[in-house]
Amino acid sequence: MKNSFLILSLLMLTVNMIHVLSQ
Structure with a gap:
């Protein structure tokens, strides 16, 4: 667990890093 x-x-x-890099 x-x-x-x-x-x-x-x-x-x-996922957060990808979102930041996408912008």
């Missing part, structure tokens, strides 16, 4: 949370956190961070 902890691992899942870490993966989700990293995924959100990656």
Whole structure:
């Protein structure tokens, strides 16, 4: 479960970075 949370956190961070780079 902890691992899942870490993966989700990293995924959100990656998505955020992509959005910032897109603009």
